[in-house]
Amino acid sequence: MTTARSWWRRGDNLRADAQAAKDAAAEAFYELDTAQRDLVISIETITAVDSSPAARRASEDFRALGERIDQVSAAYIAAVDAYDLDRDELEAATAARARTELTKAKDDLVRARKDLDAFARGLGPLLDKAETQLARLAPAVERARQALLAASNALDAVRASGLRADDLAARLAALGPELTKLNQGAGTHGVQETIRRGDEVLRTAEAIRAEAERLPERAREIDKRIVSLRTRTQALATRTEGVDPVLSELRRRFSMACWQDLQHVPERATEAVGRAEQKLQEAAKARDEQRWPDATALLGTVRALLDDADAAVSAAGDRLRRLNEVSKDPQGEIERTRFAVRDAQRLAMQGRTTPEQRHARPLDEAVARLDRAVEGLQGRHPDWWHFLTETAAVRETAARVVTAIREDRATGRP
Structure with a gap:
C-alpha cells in the first residue's frame, strides 16, 4: 500500500504541475492577445493618417510579427487540445509531456509578447504624429461647417438689403459637394485629405462671408465713384474746349518746334472724353445690374481715359506757361x-x-x-x-x- 500511495502522489503532483503550466500559458496567451488587439488599433490609426515610407514599413513589420504570434498561439492551442488534464487515468508520462509542451508554449508566448512590446515602443513617434492629426480632424470639419453657415447667413443678410450677390451665391453653392465629402468623413476620404478639405472650405467660406459683408459698402463706393467720375468728365470736357485757344497762341508766338507735338491734343482729348462718357454709362448699367466686378473694371477704364486726356490738356497749358516764362x-x-x-x-x-x-x-x-x-x-x-x-x-x-x-x-x- 505504501508503494501505491507513493505512485499516486507522484502522478497527482505531475498533474498539478501540468495544470499550473497550462494556467501560466493561458495567462500569457491572454496578455499577448490583449496587447496585439491594442496594437492593431495603433497601427490602424497610423495607416489611416500617415502614408510615409516609415508608416508603411511599420505596417509590414506588424504583419510579419502577427504571423509569428499566430504560430506561437496555434502551438499553444494545439498543446492545450492535446492533453486532457482532468482525465482520471492520466498517466504520469503524459502529464510530464503536457507540462513540458505547455511550459514551452508559455515561454514562446512570453517572448512574442516582449517582442510586441518592443515594437509598440518603437511606434511612439509615428503614433504621436497620427494622434495629433486625428486631434485636428474634428475641429477642422467643425470650423468648416461653421464658416459655411456664417457665409450663408451673411449672404442672406445682403439679399435682404436688396443686393443679389449672384456671384457669391454661386461660389457658395459650389462648396456643396465639398461639404458632402466632409460629412462622409475620414473613413471614406482619409484623415489628411479630410483635414485639407476642411481647411480649404474654411478659407473659401470665410472669403465669401467677408465679401458679402463688404458688399453694401462696395456698392456705396461704386456709386460715389460714378458720381465723381461723371463730374470730372464734364469738367474735362469744358477744359478740352479751351485747348484750341492755347494752341492758337502757341502757333502765333512761338516756332513750330515748340508746339507741333501738341497739335492733335484737342482731337485726342475729345475722343478720350467721349470714350470715358460711354464707359461711364456702361459702368452705371453694370452697377444697376449688380455686376460688381464689371462695374469696377469699367470705372478703372474711365479713370485711365480721363487721366490721359487730363495730362494732354494740362500739357498744352503748361507748355504755354513755361514758354511764356522762359521767353521773358x-x-x-x-x-x-x-x-x-x-x-x-x-x-x-x-x-x-x-x-x-x-x-x-x-x-x-x-x-x-x-x-x-x-x-x-x-x-x-x-x-x-x-x-x-x-x-x-x-x-x-x-x-x-x-x-x-x-x-x-x-x-x-x-
Whole structure:
C-alpha cells in the first residue's frame, strides 16, 4: 500500500504541475492577445493618417510579427487540445509531456509578447504624429461647417438689403459637394485629405462671408465713384474746349518746334472724353445690374481715359506757361541750371585735388550741352521748347552725378 500511495502522489503532483503550466500559458496567451488587439488599433490609426515610407514599413513589420504570434498561439492551442488534464487515468508520462509542451508554449508566448512590446515602443513617434492629426480632424470639419453657415447667413443678410450677390451665391453653392465629402468623413476620404478639405472650405467660406459683408459698402463706393467720375468728365470736357485757344497762341508766338507735338491734343482729348462718357454709362448699367466686378473694371477704364486726356490738356497749358516764362526771362532758367552743375562740381571736388573722371566727364559734357542750348537762343524765333528740354536734361545729369558721389561715399568707395 505504501508503494501505491507513493505512485499516486507522484502522478497527482505531475498533474498539478501540468495544470499550473497550462494556467501560466493561458495567462500569457491572454496578455499577448490583449496587447496585439491594442496594437492593431495603433497601427490602424497610423495607416489611416500617415502614408510615409516609415508608416508603411511599420505596417509590414506588424504583419510579419502577427504571423509569428499566430504560430506561437496555434502551438499553444494545439498543446492545450492535446492533453486532457482532468482525465482520471492520466498517466504520469503524459502529464510530464503536457507540462513540458505547455511550459514551452508559455515561454514562446512570453517572448512574442516582449517582442510586441518592443515594437509598440518603437511606434511612439509615428503614433504621436497620427494622434495629433486625428486631434485636428474634428475641429477642422467643425470650423468648416461653421464658416459655411456664417457665409450663408451673411449672404442672406445682403439679399435682404436688396443686393443679389449672384456671384457669391454661386461660389457658395459650389462648396456643396465639398461639404458632402466632409460629412462622409475620414473613413471614406482619409484623415489628411479630410483635414485639407476642411481647411480649404474654411478659407473659401470665410472669403465669401467677408465679401458679402463688404458688399453694401462696395456698392456705396461704386456709386460715389460714378458720381465723381461723371463730374470730372464734364469738367474735362469744358477744359478740352479751351485747348484750341492755347494752341492758337502757341502757333502765333512761338516756332513750330515748340508746339507741333501738341497739335492733335484737342482731337485726342475729345475722343478720350467721349470714350470715358460711354464707359461711364456702361459702368452705371453694370452697377444697376449688380455686376460688381464689371462695374469696377469699367470705372478703372474711365479713370485711365480721363487721366490721359487730363495730362494732354494740362500739357498744352503748361507748355504755354513755361514758354511764356522762359521767353521773358531765359537768364533765370540758365542760372538755375548752372547752379545745379556747379553744386555737383563742388561735391565732386570735396576733399580731392582732382575729381574722379566718372564724375567729371558727365559734368563737363553737361556744361557744354548747356552752352550749346544757350547759343541756340540766337535768332528771331528761337526754339524755346528745345532750350527747356536741354536745360532739364542738364539738371538731370547733375542730379545723377550727385547721387553717384553720395552712394560711393556711403559705401566707402574712394
